[in-house]
Amino acid sequence: MLGAFETVLASPPAARPAPRRSARIGEVAALVGVRTSQLRLWEERGLLRPGRTPGTKYRVYDEAELRAAQVVALLRRGAYPFEIIEAVLGELRTTGSAQRVRAELGRREQELHARSLRRLRGSAALHDYLGDRGAAR
Numbered sequence: 001m002l003g004a005f006e007t008v009l010a011s012p013p014a015a016r017p018a019p020r021r022s023a024r025i026g027e028v029a030a031l032v033g034v035r036t037s038q039l040r041l042w043e044e045r046g047l048l049r050p051g052r053t054p055g056t057k058y059r060v061y062d063e064a065e066l067r068a069a070q071v072v073a074l075l076r077r078g079a080y081p082f083e084i085i086e087a088v089l090g091e092l093r094t095t096g097s098a099q100r101v102r103a104e105l106g107r108r109e110q111e112l113h114a115r116s117l118r119r120l121r122g123s124a125a126l127h128d129y130l131g132d133r134g135a136a137r
Contacts, residue, residue, distance in 0.1 A: 022051065022060035031066065032073045039069060045082055047072050047089055068092070071101075078108065 028050075029036045042048045043059070048068055050059040061069065068089055075085045084104060091100045 022062050023066060025050070025059045025061070028061045028066055028069055032069045034069075034073055038073075042069070042072050045086075047082070047085060064093075078105075080104075080108070 023031070025036050025039055029039055032039075039048060039050075039059075043050060048061075048065055050061045050065050052058065053060055071089065071092070072085055075088065088101045088104065092098060
């Protein structure tokens with residue numbers, strides 16, 4: 001997850017399949033890999049702040065909002081709660097620094113690693129137990 005986040009932040013605009021102008025909601029949804037309804041929900045929650053075109057009021061996403069949408073999608077795929085995502089985006093927008101995001105993703109990776117090890121140990125113990133029961137019969 002941390003590697004994917006670094007890729008989102010470090011990719012120059014030309015390396016990503018980003019539009020050259022502001023993108024409308026359908027384009028952003030396709031680029032990020034979510035439905036337009038998901039982008040609208042994130043906007044309602046205050047995570048995204050797309051601009052509006054004069055007259056039509058269509059949502060338009062500039063480069064910064066496209067990147068924010070990519071970050072939100074990445075973190076949601078990692079099952080991060082909205083409160084953490086909100087804090088991460090707030091920091092990215094105010095400081096431009098991704099340190100908190102890196103720290104949170106690193107902590108989450110360590111947590112997942114520890115949980116995986118516990119599950120493996122539990123599975124091994126269950127396997128041994130069931131094997132011992134089968135041998136006792």
